[in-house]
Amino acid sequence: MLEFIGRFHPLLVHLPIGILLLACFFDLLAMRPDYAQLRSVVPLMLLIGFISALLSSISGFLLSGATDYDEDLVLYHQWLGIGTTVMAGILFSLHKKGSSSSRWGTILLVLLITITGHFGGTLTHGEGYLTEGLGGAVETGPVLDSVPNIQQMAVYNGLVQPIFEARCVGCHGDSKQKGGLRLDGEEWILEGGEDGPILPDPKDGENSEGEMIKRLLLPLEAKKHMPPKAKSQLTQEEISLLHWWVRSGAPFNKKVGEMEQDGKMKTVLKALASGKSAGGPEASVSDLLPSEPVAPAPATAVERLRDAGVMVLPLAQNSNYLSVSFLSAQRTDDSIFQTLEELKPQLVWLKLDDMKLSPQTIKSLSTLVNLRKLSLSGSSITDADLNALQQLKQLRSLNLSATAITVAGLQSIKALTHLRELYLYKTTIKTTDWPALQQTFPKVNIDTGNYRLPMLPGDTSEVKLN
Known part of the structure; x- marks a missing residue:
């Protein structure tokens, strides 16, 4: 009383x-x-x-x-x-x-x-x-720096705790416990908050996400979205790391190398080890964000994607434009990709790394005419599939690293006049092909992994090793 x-x-x-x-x-x-x-x-x-x-x-x-x-x-x-x-x-x-x-x-x-x-x-x-x-825009840059020996790092102390400290402890720490929840120690995390545990019950099965991940994946405007709209938001890689940690049983004493890692998680960890984003070096948000306003995406479509484990996040605060990542997707059937078509006006950033792309998926991809950044690193895309990308007239950044595309196949996207970044490392393209390729894309920064070809001032090019 x-x-x-x-x-x-x-x-x-x-x-x-x-x-x-x-x-x-x-x-x-x-x-x-x-x-x-x-x-x-x-x-x-x-x-x-x-x-x-x-x-x-x-x-x-x-x-x-x-x-x-x-x-x-x-x-x-x-x-x-x-x-x-x-x-x-x-x-x-x-x-x-x-x-x-x-x-x-x-x-x-x-x-x-x-x-x-x-x-x-x-x-x-x-x-x-x-x-x-008073500090202007909310900082949304990555929390974690490059970690060369990442497989030997303690998962919780080295990866999870720094994310909590930077993104969550301000409202869920020793000085304040919103909703009765603390995220600054193992015992508090396991205890949960006023609404119950934030980690999934092992009885619910390996695909259970738990309350914490569910709230991270809610739309930014949702009342229960975490962190709150006015706070610094997690990057897609940070959400992937937390999702992986939770689905692996939320261990507090294991090292990274002791945990099971699928192809998508290996991509995230490898990028973190090198200090790069899992989708390649980031294009500026201002270039990715269209200036004209757009209506909110259909809530039912966003919900279907999130139910399949797909990350759908706003590209910026107070914006209806979206970035979508399949890094932690649990379902990748054609119906899920067809759902992307319902987000056509809002979707400007898409990550399909390490995905097997069916003809129906390529067809759905070709309809996303507002896309400005597309990452297909490690995917099954072929030269023939590249023809479909000709429809993506707004594309600024394209990552084709670790794919089977060839110089001949790249000719089909040379009409993409807005393209400024093209990532081609770990492809079959030979060193002798780079100068000619730069002639084909004179206004594009071509990243080959070992070196980056600068934009040509004229019709000649100079290749410099790093």
Whole structure:
């Protein structure tokens, strides 16, 4: 019962804040002769503010014993709240006596309300909540640097924990536990939050994702999407790593090399070891993001893709344009690829690395005319399939690494005038073919893995080894 009363604290606390600040404002304004009449209502406002502050302090005390907030912050907030209540009572008494020293009491009360409110905001929203919006755009770059000996790294300590620290602990750490959840230690992660465990129950089978992964894959606008829309979002590779860790049983003591790795996960880990994105060096978001607005994607289509383990994420904050990755897909049948056609206006970034592409898949791919970045690294794409890519007139970046395409096949995409990045490492193309290939694509940066061919200023080219 006491805990139930304590939960009214967030509702009660705003009344004393508002009425006491208004009383202070009236009191200071009444120093001017033109507003002297306001002084008569100040004592009543202070009395109401004192009573509501007292009730707020009591409910806050009851709430503090029923939550896992940081003890030091709670203590500061609690005593400052009591001090504010006492100061409101003293100021009411001074006004009733007509004391001139009430003006200094008014200034002190404003300071107490401000500092108490700051600590309350820190408890509710986490450290740095007041200044986090002053740094411009939310940083969404990768958390993990290159890890040369990644197979020897501890999965949790080296990969999972850094992601949690950078993306999650601000709301789920020692100073704040939104939803009763902490992600800064093994025991807390296994315990879960108010809504139950965040990791899947082993009884649910190996394909179970658990609540944490489900919320990561929700649309950015969804109420339960994590992290919240205003916070730094996870990259696709980071989501893939967490998804892999969870589906592998969420071990806390295993090394990377001790865990089973499918072809897609090997691609992510290899890219991380080299310090590159799994889809190749990233094109700028500004170039990938069309300037004209677009309607939201059909929710049913997005849901079908996510049910199949496909990652569907917004390309940027407050944007309906999407990036889709099959890195962690559990189903890759033709019907799933046909669903992509429903996202044709919104889909601008697609990763199909290590995929076996059927004729129907290629047909679906050719309809995605808004695509600006396409990664087919390690896929089964052939020279004949490249003909379908001629329809992707907006394509800026194309990754064909580790595929069977040839110089002859690449001739079919030379009409893609917006193409600026072409990744061809680990293909059958010979070194002697590179200069001629650059002549065919004079405005394209061709990455061969061992060296990158620069854009030609004219009709000649110079190949430089790194």
